[in-house]
Amino acid sequence: MLLEKLREIVWKCNLELPKNDLVRMTSGNISGRDPQTGLVVIKPSGYSYEEMMPADMVVVDMDGKVVEGHLKPSVDTETHLYVYAHRPDVLGIGHTHSPYASSFAVLGRPIPPCLTASAMLGGEIPLGKYVPIGGAAIGAEIVAKIGHARAIIMQNHGVFTIGASPKQAAKMAVEVEEIAKITHLAMLMGQPIVLTQAQLDQMDDLYTNLYGQK
Amino acid sequence: MLLEKLREIVWKCNLELPKNDLVRMTSGNISGRDPQTGLVVIKPSGYSYEEMMPADMVVVDMDGKVVEGHLKPSVDTETHLYVYAHRPDVLGIGHTHSPYASSFAVLGRPIPPCLTASAMLGGEIPLGKYVPIGGAAIGAEIVAKIGHARAIIMQNHGVFTIGASPKQAAKMAVEVEEIAKITHLAMLMGQPIVLTQAQLDQMDDLYTNLYGQK
């Protein structure tokens, strides 16, 4: 079987989505790109997380052709591929309709950086305009607007995250919802205090250079 | 035993309700109609989800007579039967008091379509007026107001969903709460951006023709 290790990683990262209450039923997905072959492993379309196994992951090439797999890939596949094609640094992509982040999507608003943890996501979480699900156009909007952030709110839709691995893309999907929730709760009571770029840079340095085990 | 397969499906679909935090204690129910015999399988009244087994499901005919089963059917049975009688396309019905959707019920407001996922429910989730629980009258209000939507908010009460199968009715119960939650959260912060009918139609096409495995 092709990319056996990556399939298992992508499968496991997909399972993080229901485990962290970011998705309901079959919605959402995580993909991963193999840096050697350039092939992408992605969740099958509309497939139950509970029943899904590593062998159900779909392997596609950069043209969207299914290279291996017995199932149809996610309807978001073309979107993922566009992002991979234009962002060589990205090896993992995530997508959810997680509720607090999606409430910003309904209003067409970015999420201001009000928490030390916001530095992990690159500060403000930008907004992409409304683009219908399922094509390269939404990928183009992500690439145009995400900049150095690791997540983007897509208007009337949900969240996309990017990372140097599928695991990081999944982690960013968790973090963006947590930050969206705290910021939302604060905005209901008053005016959030937004961190300065210097404060965010200092925290980014901590998360990049000191945090974790490496 | 009559309709053994449908009993098991209806039982399993009922279990989706507590699993997705849509019901507490014994509230809520899912039913399914057998297209061959016209018989309906429904949850027993006030029965614990934890203790419930497929054999506890109640089989009723279209007049509400218990055809098979050792328990009393749901107090909502007459309501389900009215909907089945007037909507030949419906083979599954769901009912919950899920909290975010029910908050719209308390205000007597429909849920505006502000998310791509709203297309799955047919766009706006309409409002039915207050009708006491338990009779054909509430079924008549559902039939009168639900139109092409797959869910309806019943004032001061909760949610009813319909589908081409019990599984779809259960899925719609999950989706309506998710959409209600995101829309509610957005409405607390500002003015939601409502999707146009053309945008919803385009997404409906995607969910109908591309999404999932069929």
Add this chain to the structure above:
Amino acid sequence: MLLEKLREIVWKCNLELPKNDLVRMTSGNISGRDPQTGLVVIKPSGYSYEEMMPADMVVVDMDGKVVEGHLKPSVDTETHLYVYAHRPDVLGIGHTHSPYASSFAVLGRPIPPCLTASAMLGGEIPLGKYVPIGGAAIGAEIVAKIGHARAIIMQNHGVFTIGASPKQAAKMAVEVEEIAKITHLAMLMGQPIVLTQAQLDQMDDLYTNLYGQK
């Protein structure tokens, strides 16, 4: 061992509290009264729900004397006993700090009856004034204000529920939080539509005479 069956029931009803997210750590309790002996079984004070077993339940008489049990009874015992002494119809009492209901307690407000399910609790959930935890005085305030309702909000504190059994008291603790949540969510968006007494009476009749299996 005294009242072995009632201990087990009270223990199981206490476990419903964490299971339904109504309590954190060791807070909250359920008690039950034995109609024959008049003895009361109650949760031990500040005791972990996870480690608690039926044998850890404390049996007290109506003067608060521990009749059987190796642990100290809840600090709310005197309160429960006062209610039992003045309400012969009550055989089960529950107490939680469940968050949505307690938010009404912080504001000193009753919960208006805006849902068909409110009929199960007797309509409006009344408010008791602030009384310090742990004595007969809080029991007296409950008895003075609860009337025909099955739950009461105690200002700056939490919720007490009553029932014809410990099981019903636990169920009411679940229902009051569900109703508080839905009503709270509605109040944040607009003006709730309150049910009339006639509408509540009709629903009370349904819950009393038709709902469930008996």
Add this chain to the structure above:
Amino acid sequence: MLLEKLREIVWKCNLELPKNDLVRMTSGNISGRDPQTGLVVIKPSGYSYEEMMPADMVVVDMDGKVVEGHLKPSVDTETHLYVYAHRPDVLGIGHTHSPYASSFAVLGRPIPPCLTASAMLGGEIPLGKYVPIGGAAIGAEIVAKIGHARAIIMQNHGVFTIGASPKQAAKMAVEVEEIAKITHLAMLMGQPIVLTQAQLDQMDDLYTNLYGQK
């Protein structure tokens, strides 16, 4: 192995954080100080709660030198050590970004004492000003502002708790989020009723002298 018992306690207390939904992914931590040796046991940096075992806990001395352990200690270690050095009464420290409490952090507001349970935390939960994560400076701000409270909100960041044991620090982390949630929900609907110092003192007496089993 050094401090085998304390490692196990600190490990178990750390697991209370995800269990009570106070942390996501690897964020948050609990530490404990051994009163005999003065050594501190703390969670490893950026480490998964699920994979973490007692042997993964890191033992540091009061200068922050790793005395035993195969992993890097939390980036918050210096902060914990500063608090231990200046508060001999403290033998356990907790840290989370729990969402309701953190919403107060985003606004730079203390949490007013509106619940009998607030007495457990020492009344009002004070606010510390913004200080970057990871050094003694944040410890100094905690020591300067926490006073007789058992928790503090750190602006734009999250919560720190203190206790006479790691277990108490973990319990305070649970309580502060519960109180923050109830108070937040109340503040969205109206003006919270704040308890007087005399009312809080009376409840503090109950929690200190009557509550629990000792």
